[in-house]
Amino acid sequence: MTNAVPQEILDALTDVDMPRLPPEAGFDDTVEVGGHRLPVLSCDCVVVGSGAAGLRAAVEMKRRGVDVVVVSQSAWGGTSACSGSDKQTLHTANTADRGDDYKAMARAIRAGGAMDEDTAYIEAVGSGRAMASLQYLGLPLPQDRLGGTLRYQTDHDEVGRATSCGPRTSRLMVKVLAEEALRLGVPIFNHTTGLTILTEGEGEARRATGLLAARPKNRSEDNLFGLVLFQAPTLVLAAGGPGELYRDSVFPNSCFGSLGMALEAGITVTNITEAQFGISTRREGFPWNLSGTYVQVIPHVYSVDADGVEHHFLGDYYRTTQELASNIFRKGYQWPFHASRMLDFQSSLVDLAIARETQAGRRVYMDFNRNPEPVPGDMPFSLDRLDDDVAAYLETAGAGQALPIDRLRHMNPLAIELYRRYKVDIAAEPLEFSVNNQHMNGGVKVDIWGRSSLPGVYAVGEAAGTHGVTRPGGSALNAGQVFGTRAAEHIAGTLDGDAPYSGDPVASAGPAVAAVEALVNPASSHSVRAVRAAVQARMSDRVGIICTPDGVRAARDAARALMGEIRRDGIKIARPSEVGRAVQWRQMALVSEAVTTALDHYIEQGGGSRGARAICSDDGDALPEGRLGPLTDVRFRSERTEDQSEQITLRMVGDGFELRTRPNRAFDEEAKSFFERDWPAWLTGAIHSDPGGAGDG
Structure with a gap:
């Protein structure tokens, strides 16, 4: 049995061209600040970041009449466009074989702990809308012949809520959202680096007034650093996570995020102790997570020392060849390292072993032209000797081919095509990889609308600390779509008057x-x-x-x-x-x-x-x-x-930090809405005035 997909289809799902930016909008005026002549632009909202979450927020605001602009250090150059995720995790109620409900999905999202229960429910209940709107914009999520979205199991997901357009899923999301933003006329200021969140007032009256940014193209004799001023009463931080924080990282280069900018503005952050690490190729070449079928085809993993000698090191960690091979497979849906999975010969022993090899100065490779070497003293690898869950998966997939590369070509030919685009032919040569930092699960503390502790500032996507300790793979993409929409709805529903903010730019x-x-x-x-x-x-x-x-x-x-x-x-x-x-x-x-x-x-x-x-x-x-x-x-x-029932929050006070612990916000699963009672709050916009937890902790 073969899955013969025409090359032109593989090309279209791998080489995803992004839209060209139109000529940039001009600035409204200039103002002298400290001897610098700064261009100034006034608007209702500035979105910092041009990834999937930021573009969602911008599109939804523009549709609601908000005068919004996007500033981007490198348009289409962030994590979701260049490295990102190959899946989106969504509600599965529309599938015939696996029932689901929003409450069950919310429990799965927050299962790792240190996550607000209401946030998890919002992400669950908003996932269907996020998926449907992306499909409307042209995202080619796969369906069966009856219209059900094809699903599969991912990490921290026991139901099978993930779906995928292939390895470029998140880039395709950015593409369709970018096309919509440009169609709506959202101004995008490229090569523009946000530096400082501007504020006015003191204490509880303090609020955001705009953004100071740097644009090399605006450098001049009276503006040596190319500083520009965006004057706005609201900002949405959507620049992703602090990808440059680690040397060993799968983030694309120059992904700084906005967490440092938020800290400098005195904004409260939460869960910044929590991150995600896993096996991937490094940013020095082509950064990509080696999850899913890359490991489910069970390639041979080995290291090479300084003398060129191979070491089949996983044989020192697992007791049998069957146990070794089955746990390589499980990295497909147990991709992130988790301490508890080092116990009882589970899959995170793979991560530990790889990290130890790297620390010892050895280079680690994945060879798709060889099956795993046997554990010393045990029988050789065989597809007939695998754990039941592994054997059942490969049998259902029809992946009984002799070599890993043939199994990969059958199960996911896009995986091969992706690396070929970056001059790495995994069908012909081993692939070097390591354990790398991949995601910040913490970030800006937000309420149910994405509001931060500083009035006027919202955070969505990886910039927001909504993910808790662990999360189902792909749910971060969904969270950005859901909260990008939520923030846009709140901003549109609460803006005062029709005119942009017009305070004193020099003072701020x-x-x-x-x-x-x-x-x-x-x-x-x-x-x-x-x-x-x-x-x-x-x-x-x-x-x-x-x-x-x-x-x-x-x-x-x-x-x-x-x-x-x-x-x-x-x-x-x-x-x-x-x-x-x-x-x-x-x-x-x-x-x-x-x-x-x-x-x-x-x-x-x-x-x-x-x-x-x-x-x-x-x-x-x-x-x-x-x-x-x-x-x-x-x-x-x-x-x-x-x-698991609480979160550590932190904010800057002077040059130091104030640390607190707060309980997770609860969600009452027994509470029910009532149409006649609750409809007026929607009609009048009263739903936007709920406290929502913005100022707690």
Whole structure:
């Protein structure tokens, strides 16, 4: 049995061309701020980021008459367009073989803990609308002949809620949303780096007034850094996660996100201790997660040392060839590292083993032209000797071919085509990979409408801290679509009057411009490159999948010291056009300090291993084992159940941080709506005035 898909179809789903941007809109005026002549544009809302979540917010606002603009460091160059996800996780009520309901999906979304229950329900109930509207815009989600959307199982998903257009699913989402944004006439300011959230007022009266950004094309003699001012009463942060935080990362290059900018504005963040790591190819070549069929075809995994000698290292961790092969397969839907899956010879032993090989200086490869080597002393690999769940899946898929590459060509030829586009032929040569940082599960703390703790500022997508500790694979894409729509609805329903904000731009922008000037110091010992190296090495070496209390505390102290030096000495840049990078690396240094501070606090309070990280300690209660015996160096603390019901929040106060713990917001599953009672709140817009948890914690 073969799945013969014509090459032109494979090409169309792999080479996804993005729309060309039209000529940019001009700025309304100029204003002098601190000796700089800044172009100014006034509007209702600025969306920071041009990925799937930001474009959704912009499209939904434009449809509702909001004067919205998008600013982007690199249009179509972010995570969802360039690396992103190959799936979207959605409600499955429309399928005949697997029943579902919104409450069940919400429980699955929040199952990892540290997630607001109402947020999980909003994501579940909004998923059908998100999927249908994307299909309306042209997203080619696959269907069966009766109109049901084809589904499959993904990580942290026991039902099978994922669907996919192939490896470029999220890029296709960006494409159809971008086309709609351009059709509606949404102005997109490309090569524009957001630097500072502008505010006015003090205390509870403080609110956002706009955004200071850098645009090299606006550099002039009286605007050396190319600074520009967007004046608006609302901002939507949608620039993704802090992808530059780690050296070992699957994020595309230059993905900084807006978490540092939010911290500098005094906005409360939550769950920044939580992230996701897994096997992938690195950003130095073509960054991509090796989940799904890449591992479900069970390729041979091995390492090579400095002398060119191969090491079949997984045989040191698993007891039988069948156990080894079955757990390679399970990385397809158990892709993220999870500490508890290192126990009982489960699938995260694969991640641990790969990480150890890399730390030992060996290069790790996946070979699709070889089946796994046998565990020493055991029988060779055979498709007839696999765990029941693995054997059943491959049999149903018709994947009984002799070699992994033939199984992959049968199950997912797009997986091969994708790497060929980047000059890597996995049908002919092994693929080098490692364990890398992939996602920030925490972020800006938001309420049920996406509002942050700073009035006027919203956060959607990976910028928002809505994901909890773990989440079903692909649900982050869905969350961005749902909350992009929610934020747009709230902004459109609460804008005061028809005119854009018209406050004093000098008063709000003056301190921000002065801070940029103060940061740039030709005499500083800290260059952009040096700050990058320090931050990324510290995070990858001390705050990855394996952590120790002492290592995290040392990382926190080093991060704090670096931030102190940057505040005192600034950052050296080679040319004025690099000012945006200098600000972004100051913010990455700040995010590093915030993450290590929150993680150290969590560990000091007795927190255990969960999600992305194993907290290893000699007094740990959990001890992974390999074929050769106990792995004593990764003895770890188990997660405490009570920690799942709360979140750690953090905000900047002066040059330090205020940390708090708050309970997850609850959702009453027994509460029911009543049409006649509740319709007036919708008609009058009263639903937008609900407290929604914006100011708690």
